[in-house]
Amino acid sequence: MEDKYLNITDTDGNILEYEIILAFFWSKTNKYYIVYTDNTYENDKINLFASIYYPNDNTKLEKIKTQEEWNEIESRLGELYE
Numbered sequence: 001m002e003d004k005y006l007n008i009t010d011t012d013g014n015i016l017e018y019e020i021i022l023a024f025f026w027s028k029t030n031k032y033y034i035v036y037t038d039n040t041y042e043n044d045k046i047n048l049f050a051s052i053y054y055p056n057d058n059t060k061l062e063k064i065k066t067q068e069e070w071n072e073i074e075s076r077l078g079e080l081y082e
Helices: 067-080
Strands: 005-009 015-026 031-042 045-054 057-062
Touching: 015 045, 015 067, 031 067, 045 067
Parallel strands: none
Antiparallel strands: 005 015, 015 031, 031 045, 045 057
């Protein structure tokens, strides 16, 4: 994704803006992943969200389904923050 921000429309029709932290393609699953935040905090930790996304349809996001995918996302985030 080229933009630094992601706009998501919630179920009430409100457009919510999120800052993109990380976007990557994982060849093992042949999927694209995105990590983003609304820059809010809970218990002194920033809220991060992750989804599967489709570069040709940036309005479509899917939930992460496996622990292996979560592990890969956590690993990539760790590399980013080192």
